[in-house]
Amino acid sequence: xxxxxxxxxxxxxxxxxxxxxxxxxxxxxxxxxxxxxxxxxxxxxxxxxxxxxxxxxxxxxxxxxxxxxxxxxxxxxxxxxxxxxxxxxxxxxxxxxxxxxxxxxxxxxxxxxxxxxxxxxxxxxxxxxxxxxxxxxxxxxxxxxxxxxxxxxxxxxxxxxxxxxxxxxxxxxxxxxxxxxxxxxxxxxxxxxxxxxxxxxxxxxxxxxxxxxxxxxxxxx
Amino acid sequence: xxxxxxxxxxxxxxxxxxxxxxxxxxxxxxxxxxxxxxxxxxxxxxxxxxxxxxxxxxxxxxxxxxxxxxxxxxxxxxxxxxxxxxxxxxxxxxxxxxxxxxxxxxxxxxxxxxxxxxxxxxxxxxxxxxxxxxxxxxxxxxxxxxxxxxxxxxxxxxxxxxxxxxxxxxxxxxxxxxxxxxxxxxxxxxxxxxxxxxxxxxxxxxxxxxxxxxxxxxxxxxxxxxxxxxxxxxxxxxxxxxxxxxxxxxxxxxxxxxxxxxxxxxxx
Numbered sequence: 001x002x003x004x005x006x007x008x009x010x011x012x013x014x015x016x017x018x019x020x021x022x023x024x025x026x027x028x029x030x031x032x033x034x035x036x037x038x039x040x041x042x043x044x045x046x047x048x049x050x051x052x053x054x055x056x057x058x059x060x061x062x063x064x065x066x067x068x069x070x071x072x073x074x075x076x077x078x079x080x081x082x083x084x085x086x087x088x089x090x091x092x093x094x095x096x097x098x099x100x101x102x103x104x105x106x107x108x109x110x111x112x113x114x115x116x117x118x119x120x121x122x123x124x125x126x127x128x129x130x131x132x133x134x135x136x137x138x139x140x141x142x143x144x145x146x147x148x149x150x151x152x153x154x155x156x157x158x159x160x161x162x163x164x165x166x167x168x169x170x171x172x173x174x175x176x177x178x179x180x181x182x183x184x185x186x187x188x189x190x191x192x193x194x195x196x197x198x199x200x201x202x203x204x205x206x207x208x209x210x211x212x213x214x215x216x217x218x219x220x221x
Numbered sequence: 222x223x224x225x226x227x228x229x230x231x232x233x234x235x236x237x238x239x240x241x242x243x244x245x246x247x248x249x250x251x252x253x254x255x256x257x258x259x260x261x262x263x264x265x266x267x268x269x270x271x272x273x274x275x276x277x278x279x280x281x282x283x284x285x286x287x288x289x290x291x292x293x294x295x296x297x298x299x300x301x302x303x304x305x306x307x308x309x310x311x312x313x314x315x316x317x318x319x320x321x322x323x324x325x326x327x328x329x330x331x332x333x334x335x336x337x338x339x340x341x342x343x344x345x346x347x348x349x350x351x352x353x354x355x356x357x358x359x360x361x362x363x364x365x366x367x368x369x370x371x372x373x374x375x376x377x378x379x380x381x382x383x384x385x386x387x388x389x390x391x392x393x394x395x396x397x398x399x400x401x402x403x404x405x406x407x408x409x410x411x412x413x414x415x416x417x418x419x420x421x422x423x424x425x426x427x428x429x430x431x432x433x434x435x436x437x438x439x440x441x442x443x444x445x446x447x448x449x450x451x452x453x454x455x456x457x458x459x460x461x462x463x464x465x466x467x468x469x470x471x472x473x474x475x476x477x478x479x480x481x482x483x484x485x486x487x488x489x
Contacts, residue, residue, distance in 0.1 A: 081342075098295045119285070123312045205371070
């Protein structure tokens with residue numbers, strides 16, 4: 001026989017529970033991106049494949065290839081940094097959402113979003129240190145990369161990775177990528193993997209699941 | 222919400238630029254206004270910013286999500302504290318226009334937005350750009366969360382610095398759920414920066430003590446909305462009578478707040 005709930009008690013318990021601090025999900029395995037900053041030619045095929053797959057109008061860009069150039073002749077440099085959502089171990093966007101539209105998958109750590117639940121308060125957009133949540137002006141909602149979760153569940157790779165003609169973008173278990181133990185064409189035999197490149201917000205903020213092969217001028221001292 | 226979509230994107234679309242050219246190039250002139258660059262942005266008023274970016278404060282959240290989730294019925298866990306009031310609102314309005322924000326804070330557009338060349342993806346990318354050491358913005362962000370958001374949305378280092386036996390939410394009952402149990406006497410000169418209203422914050426904390434909700438008042442910023450997993454390294458201003466030896470945890474910390482946030486000393 002089902003015990004009848006004391007709704008007053010439930011309400012008090014619920015209020016106590018929801019005013020607690022947020023505890024991040026600890027996934028069984030964490031997927032992450034790896035990008036080779038040196039060999040990327042900046043063709044933006046990944047950006048376009050992403051926009052195509054997600055039906056994005058001009059404006060929101062889930063993935064972005066950033067051209068970083070500088071120096072003084074003859075010591076000049078140019079390299080690309082390519083980032084989308086970093087599917088952080090402890091995402092800042094997730095706890096800000098008032099409707100629970102953002103969640104982290106326990107099985108592979110993907111930070112997914114159901115934008116049909118979004119009320120457009122834009123708190124997640126502000127909280128993300130890496131600019132991942134994107135504002136859709138027409139719909140007045142936030143959308144973001146979900147690592148093509150449907151492709152992942154079908155055993156394939158995300159559209160951006162599949163579109164990369166230079167094979168400088170890939171995904172894999174992030175722990176193995178950081179340890180250099182994951183076989184990928186994005187990382188050469190003598191390349192050293194880093195977790196942060198110059199001008200990127202500190203990875204200590206949310207522990208982003210991303211690895212880079214950095215340019216010599218993009219290394220963080 | 223019927224503002225120009227042209228100004229909503231970070232970079233004008235080709236179509237917008239073409240339309241703009243027919244109208245005398247006002248948009249491009251506005252994009253490259255000195256107000257978007259240092260040093261003019263440092264003294265820009267909110268009114269000057271909002272003359273073009275008025276949608277920042279005019280836009281409100283949707284009444285309901287596309288699937289029908291009503292904004293009025295949705296409250297996050299951090300929105301159920303005693304200090305939270307009012308309807309769901311946007312990030313910018315919550316920080317600038319709500320009664321609590323106006324009462325406790327003195328945030329301005331340029332508190333967070335310090336400007337940069339709109340062509341640049343990273344500091345130091347052109348001869349006229351800010352140097353690469355400039356930390357006003359980061360890749361994909363127009364602000365640097367480490368020097369802005371983290372001030373109020375970092376972790377509270379309860380164990381490491383204050384020596385509490387555990388995280389605040391686990392041990393707060395031991396301290397009557399009240400930060401002022403200790404902080405009525407320890408580090409009494411607080412919040413003395415231009416972007417906060419120190420007197421209002423202190424008065425609210427005292428009022429919270431009387432209504433037994435002081436925890437909500439302080440913890441709202443000091444750990445209760447910690448989107449980030451590290452603590453902000455607040456400047457360690459030694460208080461009168463404090464010993465000369467700097468503790469280990471404070472060795473890497475500045476001795477005073479950033480100069481742009483320092484309050485002018487009252488004249489005798």
